[in-house]
Amino acid sequence: MKKNNIILIGFMGVGKGTIARAVVKSQGVFAVDTDDLIESMQNQKIKKIFEKEGEPYFRELEQKCANWIEANVDNTLISTGGGFFMRPNIKNLGHIVYLKSSFEGILKRIKKSPNASSKLKKRPLLKDMKKAKELYDKRVPQYEAIADLVVDVEHKSLQEIVDFIIQGVGHDCKNDKI
Ligand code: S3P
Numbered sequence: 001m002k003k004n005n006i007i008l009i010g011f012m013g014v015g016k017g018t019i020a021r022a023v024v025k026s027q028g029v030f031a032v033d034t035d036d037l038i039e040s041m042q043n044q045k046i047k048k049i050f051e052k053e054g055e056p057y058f059r060e061l062e063q064k065c066a067n068w069i070e071a072n073v074d075n076t077l078i079s080t081g082g083g084f085f086m087r088p089n090i091k092n093l094g095h096i097v098y099l100k101s102s103f104e105g106i107l108k109r110i111k112k113s114p115n116a117s118s119k120l121k122k123r124p125l126l127k128d129m130k131k132a133k134e135l136y137d138k139r140v141p142q143y144e145a146i147a148d149l150v151v152d153v154e155h156k157s158l159q160e161i162v163d164f165i166i167q168g169v170g171h172d173c174k175n176d177k178i
Contacts, residue, residue, distance in 0.1 A: 004075050005094025006169055009143055011136055012082040012123050013110045014099045015153055020079040022158045023165060031077040034065050034084050041065075046081070050124040062087055069093050082125070082139075085146055095169040098147035099161075103136045105154040 006023070008016045017033065024031045035046055038061045042049060049058050066087040069078060078094065090096065101109070110119050126132050144150060149168040153161055 003070075003073075003092070003094040005069070005073060006077045006165065007090065007094045007096050008077070008079045008099060009085040009090075009096060009147065010082065010099035010153075011101070011103075011106055011139060011143075012126055012132075013106045013119065014082075014101050015109060016079040016099060019099060019153065019158070019161055019165075020077055022162050023077050026159075026162050027077075027166065029077050030075070031079065032073070033079045034062060034069075035081045037065050037068075038062065038081075045122065047122050047124055055124075059083070059086070066090065066093065085139075085143060090146065095148050096146055097149045097151060097165055097169065098143045099153045100140075100143070100150050101152070101154040103133055106136075 008020055010016055020031050020033065023029060038049070038058070039045055041064075042061065044052075046058070049061070062081065062084050066084070066089055070089055070092050073093075084090070085096075110116055113119055120126055125135060149165070151161055151164050151168070156164065
């Protein structure tokens with residue numbers, strides 16, 4: 001049976017963390033973030049892991065994280081790093097919700113944030129904007145192909161996004177057992 005997790009996927013800076021926190025507030029669900037799990041597992045920031053060990057090692061850590069979720073986590077909202085959707089077992093983890101925005105919309109969102117420079121600095125793959133745009137163009141069709149639900153986050157309020165996600169996955173992910 002398909003798991004009852006909601007898995008938020010989408011490009012860096014699209015607002016996965018902000019939207020996850022809004023769903024938590026409105027629905028009272030439990031939530032985890034794959035980047036946070038990896039950072040606490042390694043006791044190291046993502047940026048440092050990329051610098052010291054390289055991207056392939058980071059992807060291995062994402063795979064460990066995906067395996068752990070598959071084996072142990074249910075009824076939970078899971079926000080993911082922008083490349084987590086590439087894990088081959090992602091479809092086993094729950095309802096995949098793609099948060100969609102144009103590249104320009106993502107940049108606008110990052111720039112208007114009060115901690116814009118730290119948002120850019122902590123993301124190694126946003127260092128070079130030309131490469132970031134190429135990565136975005138490559139990933140958009142992949143995100144769309146894997147998603148059970150696509151949410152246009154650029155033209156909706158936070159509340160509209162939350163409502164759309166909850167209605168779209170057909171039920172909530174409250175865990176009555178906890
Ligand atoms: C990545 C996105 C980042 C983080 C890492 C790699 C990617 O997460 O996992 O820097 O490959 O798109 P955010 O999407 O939260 O920035």
